[in-house]
């Protein structure tokens with residue numbers, strides 16, 4: 001059974017590895033596609049730390065790499081990077097990698113509660129042991145908050161209309177499944193726009209439920225603080241909200257001055273922390289997109305620690 005086809009595989013690993021005997025952190029091991037190639041490019045004395053919030057992914061990788069002494073895996077969020085580096089007695093990593101979002105397994109597996117293609121419990125949490133499922137929020141939060149979530153995280157033009165329809169529906173019924181949410185949206189969405197609208201709404205709820213954008217910002221900040229000089233930070237994003245965060249973060253960390261523009265001379269003495277390696281993001285080739293449609297929105301950005 002194919003769990004996930006890794007995207008931009010060679011491009012990620014070529015950029016990530018600077019020292020074959022170094023220490024590496026992968027925040028989103030998923031089903032180990034990137035992990036496998038990273039490990040095959042590292043020497044026997046290297047160290048590899050991986051995390052994934054999703055229990056299925058963690059257990060799959062735990063089994064897959066069980067005989068590899070270089071590997072330590074954690075069923076944890078990537079924002080634990082500093083705590084984990086301390087547990088592992090790693091002062092600095094030579095490369096840090098994240099392939100954001102969800103795996104094909106999470107999207108396609110009914111029990112993961114991510115899909116709108118089948119009627120499943122509407123959950124959308126990567127770590128099912130923490131927080132509340134998406135259905136909890138859909139039944140609880142105000143129309144204005146729902147509108148904001150759909151607009152901010154899904155860039156959905158009909159956010160207000162959809163939030164209103166949800167609030168009307170829930171006066172009579174509790175929303176429990178993806179099928180119910182789909183049914184509400186289907187009522188007033190033309191067939192040809194339905195899949196795109198559902199993708200945006202499910203994306204918005206997923207980002208909200210998992211606090212994905214705040215966690216990404218926290219991760220990037222922490223990652224830079226535990227990256228070795230000349231070490232690489234390699235990030236794959238799948239939508240514009242994530243990509244913007246990575247792009248702006250990299251830009252911010254290259255600055256030599258952050259004084260307000262009205263200051264006549266620089267007083268901040270800011271020391272840049274990163275050099276941007278990819279002026280433009282690396283995107284999948286036509287061939288890769290043909291073979292794996294889900295890769296089409298991927299963007300890979302790389303920065304080097306100064």
Ligand SMILES: C[S@@+](CC[C@H](N)C(=O)[O-])C[C@H]1O[C@@H](n2cnc3c(N)ncnc32)[C@H](O)[C@@H]1O
Nearest residue numbers: 006028030031032033034052053054077078099
């Ligand atoms: C696109 S998949 C990674 C696939 C992987 N590169 C492979 O080749 O199999 C993204 C993975 O990141 C995990 N994930 C997302 N956000 C996370 C976070 N904040 N911390 C840890 N894992 C996270 C998801 O559970 C999912 O397994």
